[in-house]
Amino acid sequence: GQSLEQPSEVTAVEGAIVQINCTYQTSGFYGLSWYQQHDGGAPTFLSYNGLDGLEETGRFSSFLSRSDSYGYLLLQELQMKDSASYFCAVRTRSGYALNFGKGTSLLVTP
């Protein structure tokens, strides 16, 4: 089967940098995605890593190591609006949908 592990909660200070880790076990790995969800809202796509290394999109970066079955999401210059849940996800064995981790709740404090 497939499983993804990520911390349940992270707290950081406004303006700081925070890293959210994700380890996975899956067959037929295609890549690691990250989604953001504000309380009560729909998840929205943040980033994708298909190959090893770092992908940067503005204040957000995501890293993947396929050999370690590990990735992380890095958020820089944290803002209060970054308080949300963050999910890592991998494509299912069929390749046509995603399996999500249980999510990390990020609280940004003043």
Next chain:
Amino acid sequence: NAGVTQTPKFQVLKTGQSMTLQCAQDMNHEYMSWYRQDPGMGLRLIHYSVGAGITDQGEVPNGYNVSRSTTEDFPLRLLSAAPSQTSVYFCASSVLAGGQETQYFGPGTRLLVL
């Protein structure tokens, strides 16, 4: 584009009732999925479809049926509602490009089964 739309936004059912959650997308995406989200459980895949006429089960399919008669619509049917189906339901459509699948989620349907 409206993106992915879901109706209703909220619904209260009694145990044993049936209902259909509607989902539509106007992005001409081939892939559509249904997830449920419960506290502390993340998003769990119920059913998905890779095109009109083609559906398959996800992680938690029991108690739910789907069909895909058109590219745009992907309704989810609860056959006989149970309190364990109280959840938030998200529909998503997705596009696969360069090996990357990007999912676009609807606003969700909040379902309470009494």
